[in-house]
Amino acid sequence: MFNRLFGKPKQEANALTTLDKLxxxxxxxxxxxxxxxxxxxxxxxxxxxxxxxxAAEVEKAKEFAKGRNKRAAIQCLKRKRLYEQQIEQLGNFxxxxxxxxxxxxxxKATTETVDALRTGAAAMKxxxxxxxxxxxxKTMDEINEQTENMKQIQEALSTPIGAAADxxxxxxxxxxxxxxxAELEEQLLQPATTAPAAPVQVxxxxxxxxxIPQKRTAEEDELAALQAEMAL
Numbered sequence: 001m002f003n004r005l006f007g008k009p010k011q012e013a014n015a016l017t018t019l020d021k022l023x024x025x026x027x028x029x030x031x032x033x034x035x036x037x038x039x040x041x042x043x044x045x046x047x048x049x050x051x052x053x054x055a056a057e058v059e060k061a062k063e064f065a066k067g068r069n070k071r072a073a074i075q076c077l078k079r080k081r082l083y084e085q086q087i088e089q090l091g092n093f094x095x096x097x098x099x100x101x102x103x104x105x106x107x108k109a110t111t112e113t114v115d116a117l118r119t120g121a122a123a124m125k126x127x128x129x130x131x132x133x134x135x136x137x138k139t140m141d142e143i144n145e146q147t148e149n150m151k152q153i154q155e156a157l158s159t160p161i162g163a164a165a166d167x168x169x170x171x172x173x174x175x176x177x178x179x180x181x182a183e184l185e186e187q188l189l190q191p192a193t194t195a196p197a198a199p200v201q202v203x204x205x206x207x208x209x210x211x212i213p214q215k216r217t218a219e220e221d222e223l224a225a226l227q228a229e230m231a232l
Contacts, residue, residue: 026115050087
Protein backbone atom coordinates (compact mmCIF):
# COMPACT_ATOMS: atom_id res chain seq x y z
CA MET A 1 0.00 0.00 0.00
CA PHE A 2 2.87 2.37 0.79
CA ASN A 3 4.36 1.66 -2.62
CA ARG A 4 1.07 2.62 -4.22
CA LEU A 5 0.82 5.76 -2.14
CA PHE A 6 4.36 6.90 -2.82
CA GLY A 7 4.44 5.72 -6.42
CA LYS A 8 1.92 8.29 -7.74
CA PRO A 9 3.95 11.43 -6.96
CA LYS A 10 6.95 9.92 -8.75
CA GLN A 11 4.89 9.24 -11.85
CA GLU A 12 3.50 12.76 -11.83
CA ALA A 13 7.00 14.16 -11.30
CA ASN A 14 8.28 12.15 -14.27
CA ALA A 15 5.44 13.44 -16.44
CA LEU A 16 6.17 17.03 -15.43
CA THR A 17 9.88 16.52 -16.12
CA THR A 18 9.10 15.20 -19.59
CA LEU A 19 6.84 18.18 -20.35
CA ASP A 20 9.53 20.57 -19.13
CA LYS A 21 12.06 18.94 -21.42
CA LEU A 22 9.71 19.20 -24.39
CA UNK A 23 9.06 22.87 -23.66
CA UNK A 24 12.78 23.48 -23.40
CA UNK A 25 13.35 21.78 -26.76
CA UNK A 26 10.66 23.98 -28.34
CA UNK A 27 12.25 27.12 -26.92
CA UNK A 28 15.63 26.06 -28.29
CA UNK A 29 14.06 25.45 -31.70
CA UNK A 30 12.50 28.93 -31.67
CA UNK A 31 15.85 30.51 -30.84
CA UNK A 32 17.52 28.50 -33.63
CA UNK A 33 14.85 29.65 -36.08
CA UNK A 34 15.47 33.28 -35.15
CA UNK A 35 19.23 32.86 -35.58
CA UNK A 36 18.78 31.18 -38.97
CA UNK A 37 16.46 33.93 -40.19
CA UNK A 38 18.95 36.58 -39.14
CA UNK A 39 21.74 34.70 -40.98
CA UNK A 40 19.61 34.49 -44.13
CA UNK A 41 18.93 38.22 -44.02
CA UNK A 42 22.65 38.91 -43.65
CA UNK A 43 23.51 36.65 -46.60
CA UNK A 44 20.85 38.29 -48.78
CA UNK A 45 22.28 41.74 -47.99
CA UNK A 46 25.80 40.58 -48.90
CA UNK A 47 24.49 39.04 -52.11
CA UNK A 48 22.84 42.34 -53.13
CA UNK A 49 26.09 44.23 -52.44
CA UNK A 50 28.12 41.76 -54.53
CA UNK A 51 25.62 41.95 -57.40
CA UNK A 52 25.97 45.74 -57.43
CA UNK A 53 29.77 45.45 -57.38
CA UNK A 54 29.75 42.97 -60.26
CA ALA A 55 27.50 45.26 -62.29
CA ALA A 56 29.82 48.20 -61.53
CA GLU A 57 32.87 46.23 -62.77
CA VAL A 58 31.02 45.49 -66.00
CA GLU A 59 30.40 49.21 -66.54
CA LYS A 60 34.04 49.97 -65.80
CA ALA A 61 35.18 47.32 -68.28
CA LYS A 62 33.00 48.93 -70.94
CA GLU A 63 34.52 52.35 -70.25
CA PHE A 64 38.06 51.00 -70.40
CA ALA A 65 37.26 49.15 -73.61
CA LYS A 66 36.05 52.38 -75.16
CA GLY A 67 39.29 54.06 -74.11
CA ARG A 68 41.37 51.31 -75.67
CA ASN A 69 42.62 50.27 -72.21
CA LYS A 70 42.35 46.52 -72.67
CA ARG A 71 44.43 45.60 -69.62
CA ALA A 72 42.23 47.59 -67.22
CA ALA A 73 39.09 46.20 -68.84
CA ILE A 74 40.31 42.61 -68.32
CA GLN A 75 41.04 43.36 -64.65
CA CYS A 76 37.51 44.62 -64.22
CA LEU A 77 36.13 41.43 -65.74
CA LYS A 78 38.33 39.33 -63.42
CA ARG A 79 36.96 41.14 -60.39
CA LYS A 80 33.48 40.67 -61.78
CA ARG A 81 34.14 36.89 -61.99
CA LEU A 82 35.33 36.87 -58.37
CA TYR A 83 32.18 38.65 -57.25
CA GLU A 84 30.06 36.15 -59.18
CA GLN A 85 31.85 33.26 -57.46
CA GLN A 86 31.09 34.81 -54.09
CA ILE A 87 27.47 35.31 -55.11
CA GLU A 88 27.20 31.64 -56.11
CA GLN A 89 28.80 30.63 -52.81
CA LEU A 90 26.30 32.74 -50.86
CA GLY A 91 23.48 31.12 -52.84
CA ASN A 92 24.73 27.68 -51.80
CA PHE A 93 24.88 28.83 -48.18
CA UNK A 94 21.30 30.05 -48.35
CA UNK A 95 20.17 26.75 -49.91
CA UNK A 96 21.78 24.76 -47.12
CA UNK A 97 20.22 27.01 -44.50
CA UNK A 98 16.80 26.58 -46.11
CA UNK A 99 17.27 22.80 -46.01
CA UNK A 100 18.16 23.04 -42.35
CA UNK A 101 15.08 25.18 -41.69
CA UNK A 102 12.87 22.54 -43.34
CA UNK A 103 14.42 19.83 -41.17
CA UNK A 104 13.95 21.95 -38.04
CA UNK A 105 10.34 22.67 -38.94
CA UNK A 106 9.74 18.92 -39.23
CA UNK A 107 11.45 18.33 -35.88
CA LYS A 108 9.37 21.12 -34.33
CA ALA A 109 6.14 19.60 -35.66
CA THR A 110 7.18 16.18 -34.35
CA THR A 111 7.98 17.60 -30.92
CA GLU A 112 4.68 19.48 -30.71
CA THR A 113 2.81 16.34 -31.78
CA VAL A 114 4.53 14.26 -29.11
CA ASP A 115 3.82 16.98 -26.56
CA ALA A 116 0.14 17.01 -27.49
CA LEU A 117 -0.08 13.21 -27.37
CA ARG A 118 1.60 13.08 -23.97
CA THR A 119 -0.71 15.79 -22.63
CA GLY A 120 -3.78 13.99 -23.97
CA ALA A 121 -2.62 10.67 -22.53
CA ALA A 122 -2.00 12.26 -19.13
CA ALA A 123 -5.44 13.91 -19.16
CA MET A 124 -7.15 10.66 -20.15
CA LYS A 125 -5.29 8.80 -17.42
CA UNK A 126 -6.36 11.38 -14.85
CA UNK A 127 -10.00 11.12 -15.97
CA UNK A 128 -9.87 7.34 -15.76
CA UNK A 129 -8.53 7.59 -12.22
CA UNK A 130 -11.30 10.02 -11.29
CA UNK A 131 -13.96 7.73 -12.83
CA UNK A 132 -14.08 4.34 -11.14
CA UNK A 133 -16.06 1.51 -12.72
CA UNK A 134 -17.55 0.65 -9.32
CA UNK A 135 -18.81 4.22 -8.97
CA UNK A 136 -20.38 4.01 -12.43
CA UNK A 137 -22.17 0.75 -11.56
CA LYS A 138 -23.36 2.22 -8.28
CA THR A 139 -24.68 5.32 -10.05
CA MET A 140 -26.55 3.23 -12.62
CA ASP A 141 -28.10 1.10 -9.87
CA GLU A 142 -29.28 4.23 -8.10
CA ILE A 143 -30.81 5.57 -11.32
CA ASN A 144 -32.64 2.28 -11.97
CA GLU A 145 -33.89 2.20 -8.38
CA GLN A 146 -35.19 5.76 -8.58
CA THR A 147 -36.89 4.99 -11.90
CA GLU A 148 -38.64 1.95 -10.43
CA ASN A 149 -39.74 3.97 -7.41
CA MET A 150 -41.18 6.66 -9.67
CA LYS A 151 -43.16 4.03 -11.63
CA GLN A 152 -44.61 2.65 -8.40
CA ILE A 153 -45.57 6.14 -7.26
CA GLN A 154 -47.31 6.87 -10.57
CA GLU A 155 -49.21 3.57 -10.42
CA ALA A 156 -50.32 4.31 -6.86
CA LEU A 157 -51.55 7.76 -7.84
CA SER A 158 -53.50 6.41 -10.82
CA THR A 159 -55.35 3.75 -8.76
CA PRO A 160 -59.00 4.80 -8.09
CA ILE A 161 -59.99 5.37 -4.49
CA GLY A 162 -63.32 5.79 -2.61
CA ALA A 163 -66.58 5.08 -4.44
CA ALA A 164 -64.83 4.91 -7.83
CA ALA A 165 -62.86 1.89 -6.62
CA ASP A 166 -66.12 -0.17 -6.18
CA UNK A 167 -67.21 0.18 -9.79
CA UNK A 168 -67.07 -2.99 -11.87
CA UNK A 169 -65.33 -2.34 -15.18
CA UNK A 170 -67.11 -5.29 -16.86
CA UNK A 171 -70.55 -3.99 -15.87
CA UNK A 172 -69.70 -0.52 -17.14
CA UNK A 173 -68.54 -1.91 -20.47
CA UNK A 174 -71.75 -4.01 -20.80
CA UNK A 175 -73.88 -0.93 -20.09
CA UNK A 176 -71.94 1.03 -22.68
CA UNK A 177 -72.56 -1.70 -25.27
CA UNK A 178 -76.32 -1.62 -24.52
CA UNK A 179 -76.41 2.14 -25.01
CA UNK A 180 -74.58 1.86 -28.30
CA UNK A 181 -76.95 -0.93 -29.48
CA ALA A 182 -80.04 1.09 -28.55
CA GLU A 183 -78.76 4.13 -30.39
CA LEU A 184 -78.02 2.07 -33.50
CA GLU A 185 -81.51 0.48 -33.41
CA GLU A 186 -83.12 3.92 -33.09
CA GLN A 187 -81.22 5.16 -36.12
CA LEU A 188 -82.38 2.16 -38.18
CA LEU A 189 -86.07 2.65 -37.24
CA GLN A 190 -86.14 6.31 -38.24
CA PRO A 191 -87.83 6.82 -41.71
CA ALA A 192 -85.60 7.97 -44.46
CA THR A 193 -86.08 11.65 -45.19
CA THR A 194 -86.43 12.63 -48.80
CA ALA A 195 -85.31 15.95 -50.11
CA PRO A 196 -88.14 18.24 -51.23
CA ALA A 197 -88.59 18.49 -54.96
CA ALA A 198 -87.26 21.62 -56.53
CA PRO A 199 -89.94 24.03 -57.67
CA VAL A 200 -90.50 24.16 -61.40
CA GLN A 201 -90.20 27.61 -62.83
CA VAL A 202 -93.13 28.45 -65.11
CA UNK A 203 -92.68 31.14 -67.72
CA UNK A 204 -94.68 34.31 -67.19
CA UNK A 205 -98.14 34.28 -68.76
CA UNK A 206 -98.54 30.52 -68.57
CA UNK A 207 -100.45 28.66 -65.88
CA UNK A 208 -99.21 25.29 -64.75
CA UNK A 209 -101.26 22.43 -66.05
CA UNK A 210 -103.46 20.84 -63.39
CA UNK A 211 -102.92 17.13 -62.93
CA ILE A 212 -105.71 15.03 -64.33
CA PRO A 213 -107.11 12.75 -61.63
CA GLN A 214 -106.91 9.10 -62.55
CA LYS A 215 -109.60 6.63 -61.75
CA ARG A 216 -108.68 3.90 -59.33
CA THR A 217 -109.36 0.33 -60.14
CA ALA A 218 -111.30 -2.08 -57.97
CA GLU A 219 -108.13 -3.77 -56.79
CA GLU A 220 -106.70 -0.43 -55.62
CA ASP A 221 -109.94 0.31 -53.72
CA GLU A 222 -109.77 -3.05 -51.93
CA LEU A 223 -106.11 -2.47 -51.03
CA ALA A 224 -106.91 0.95 -49.56
CA ALA A 225 -109.74 -0.51 -47.47
CA LEU A 226 -107.46 -3.27 -46.17
CA GLN A 227 -104.76 -0.72 -45.13
CA ALA A 228 -107.46 1.32 -43.28
CA GLU A 229 -108.62 -1.77 -41.35
CA MET A 230 -105.00 -2.59 -40.38
CA ALA A 231 -104.52 0.94 -39.12
CA LEU A 232 -107.54 0.53 -36.76
